[in-house]
Amino acid sequence: xxxxGKNGHQLNEVKHVLAVMSGKGGVGKSTVAALLAxxxxxxxxxxxxxxxxxxxxxxxxxxxxKKAPDVTELGIxxxxxxxxxxxxxxxxxxxxxxxxxxWRGPVIAGVIKQFWEEVIWGNLDYLIVDLPxxxxxxxxxxxxxxxxxxxxxxxxxxxxxxMVVKKAIKMAQKMEVPLLGxxxxxxxxxCPDCGKNLYPFGKGKTxxxxxxxxxxxxxxxxxxxxxxxxxxxxxxxxVTSYELLKVNL
Amino acid sequence: xxxxGKNGHQLNEVKHVLAVMSGKGGVGKSTVAALLAxxxxxxxxxxxxxxxxxxxxxxxxxxxxKKAPDVTELGIxxxxxxxxxxxxxxxxxxxxxxxxxxWRGPVIAGVIKQFWEEVIWGNLDYLIVDLPxxxxxxxxxxxxxxxxxxxxxxxxxxxxxxMVVKKAIKMAQKMEVPLLGxxxxxxxxxCPDCGKNLYPFGKGKTxxxxxxxxxxxxxxxxxxxxxxxxxxxxxxxxVTSYELLKVNL
Ligand SMILES: Nc1ncnc2c1ncn2[C@@H]1O[C@H](COP(=O)(O)OP(=O)(O)O)[C@@H](O)[C@H]1O
Ligand SMILES: Nc1ncnc2c1ncn2[C@@H]1O[C@H](COP(=O)(O)OP(=O)(O)O)[C@@H](O)[C@H]1O
Ligand SMILES: [Zn+2]
Numbered sequence: 469x470x471x472x473g474k475n476g477h478q479l480n481e482v483k484h485v486l487a488v489m490s491g492k493g494g495v496g497k498s499t500v501a502a503l504l505a506x507x508x509x510x511x512x513x514x515x516x517x518x519x520x521x522x523x524x525x526x527x528x529x530x531x532x533x534k535k536a537p538d539v540t541e542l543g544i545x546x547x548x549x550x551x552x553x554x555x556x557x558x559x560x561x562x563x564x565x566x567x568x569x570x571w572r573g574p575v576i577a578g579v580i581k582q583f584w585e586e587v588i589w590g591n592l593d594y595l596i597v598d599l600p601x602x603x604x605x606x607x608x609x610x611x612x613x614x615x616x617x618x619x620x621x622x623x624x625x626x627x628x629x630x631m632v633v634k635k636a637i638k639m640a641q642k643m644e645v646p647l648l649g650x651x652x653x654x655x656x657x658x659c660p661d662c663g664k665n666l667y668p669f670g671k672g673k674t675x676x677x678x679x680x681x682x683x684x685x686x687x688x689x690x691x692x693x694x695x696x697x698x699x700x701x702x703x704x705x706x707v708t709s710y711e712l713l714k715v716n717l
Numbered sequence: 718x719x720x721x722g723k724n725g726h727q728l729n730e731v732k733h734v735l736a737v738m739s740g741k742g743g744v745g746k747s748t749v750a751a752l753l754a755x756x757x758x759x760x761x762x763x764x765x766x767x768x769x770x771x772x773x774x775x776x777x778x779x780x781x782x783k784k785a786p787d788v789t790e791l792g793i794x795x796x797x798x799x800x801x802x803x804x805x806x807x808x809x810x811x812x813x814x815x816x817x818x819x820w821r822g823p824v825i826a827g828v829i830k831q832f833w834e835e836v837i838w839g840n841l842d843y844l845i846v847d848l849p850x851x852x853x854x855x856x857x858x859x860x861x862x863x864x865x866x867x868x869x870x871x872x873x874x875x876x877x878x879x880m881v882v883k884k885a886i887k888m889a890q891k892m893e894v895p896l897l898g899x900x901x902x903x904x905x906x907x908c909p910d911c912g913k914n915l916y917p918f919g920k921g922k923t924x925x926x927x928x929x930x931x932x933x934x935x936x937x938x939x940x941x942x943x944x945x946x947x948x949x950x951x952x953x954x955x956v957t958s959y960e961l962l963k964v965n966l
């Protein structure tokens with residue numbers, strides 16, 4: 469990765485830094501970020517996740533992490549998931565997972581910098597950065613401070629989601645962050661009763677969006693009850709639907 | 718409302734200011750904010766919506782608004798929807814609805830203040846404020862600058878959404894904003910083929926959450942293809958599912 473001048477902690481050797489962004493909340497960005505990390509870990513890579521959603525962090529819950537990180541003179545050690553993914557998130561530092569973090573932009577930017585410069589990620593092949601919704605302080609800080617190789621875009625089928633996701637795509641283009649691909653999540657739902665494929669949010673136009681912005685189309689993920697329930701139980705590492713995606717990172 | 722000292726434009730007479738918040742993106746906060754406005758307008762009240770989601774604004778698209786607001790020496794006139802709801806949003810000031818607004822906290826806070834102090838809302842019974850996800854600059858500024866009568870909380874059935882929504886509830890409590898009630902959105906989906914009620918996101922526990930925080934439970938909204946498709950077509954005023962909610966404002 470192009471990390472001259474944008475170095476993290478001196479003990480870190482992070483080969484690739486990938487952001488996962490959507491602009492629109494609730495499309496499944498954290499879920500897809502988690503699934504990408506699981507997919508890369510399963511291929512034998514050393515993987516970490518930096519949760520840059522400081523006021524709405526979901527990553528620790530998806531992985532069922534309760535233990536606080538070790539904070540030492542040398543730096544902060546990330547928490548390892550069951551399968552060995554290194555994770556850092558503000559929710560690992562709070563007393564209760566549902567405590568609010570009521571901070572303005574400058575503090576949020578500062579914490580993201582600390583997660584890059586003070587966390588001892590060690591040797592990683594991939595660091596996945598989960599971005600919050602919007603195009604404000606957090607994505608701006610990540611794009612200015614971290615040596616990003618690129619960003620994966622997540623959307624859902626609704627036009628409304630697509631409109632806001634296009635804002636994130638245009639932001640990445642303005643900030644000269646390469647776009648690695650786009651995933652359509654919650655694309656269809658199989659009725660557990662009659663087995664028919666249903667489209668609760670209508671048929672998505674993400675393939676067209678991928679063509680419009682010349683982005684690789686990484687595929688679609690179904691809306692599956694097991695994805696949200698395994699996530700709620702902290703067992704996102706048991707979800708296998710990432711196999712449906714064409715992940716050429 | 719308690720608007721001494723927190724006055725907006727001197728031409729404004731806004732009786733009640735209500736925030737709609739969730740903390741978690743994608744649960745349907747903008748949709749519920751729009752439906753509350755439609756419900757109050759149908760009862761004969763004068764209603765406005767202030768879209769405080771500056772980097773991810775959805776309100777103009779839901780109402781099919783394309784016209785820019787009139788900006789005069791006197792102040793900014795909001796745009797009226799088909800049924801007469803007064804609306805102000807950053808997306809009404811952009812050239813293209815999918816252009817990104819890449820601003821940090823202080824600018825975002827400034828714009829929200831302008832939407833309250835420089836927009837000529839006139840005589841309104843209710844001003845609904847649609848908040849972005851998170852517990853950062855935008856909700857903080859709204860809670861500090863606007864004379865809020867209270868906030869309506871929106872969640873969806875997943876535990877993960879509930880965890881982040883609790884952060885928003887605790888923020889409102891810390892900021893002494895009264896909580897008017899909680900709505901569970903996307904609660905169930907009726908299979909168009911076999912007619913069975915399905916629970917794509919599992920069965921929600923919002924009633925328990927309402928009891929835990931002593932909030933009025935305003936009811937559930939189904940996940941309906943017509944809700945997202947009418948929203949995508951700019952026809953949110955034709956959605957009638959708000960009738961399912963117990964709206965005691
Ligand atoms: N493909 C899917 N099927 C079912 N539920 C999903 C899927 N993707 C995400 N979810 C659920 O939807 C909610 C929002 O997903 P999340 O990853 O938190 O989105 P975001 O990070 O974009 O806000 C979570 O409760 C998650 O478990
Ligand atoms: N009850 C519902 N049924 C179907 N689609 C819905 C429902 N509520 C919201 N949506 C759709 O889900 C997406 C997210 O809703 P939105 O109101 O933008 O959420 P938020 O403001 O919390 O991000 C939108 O595309 C919207 O049309
Ligand atoms: Zn069926």
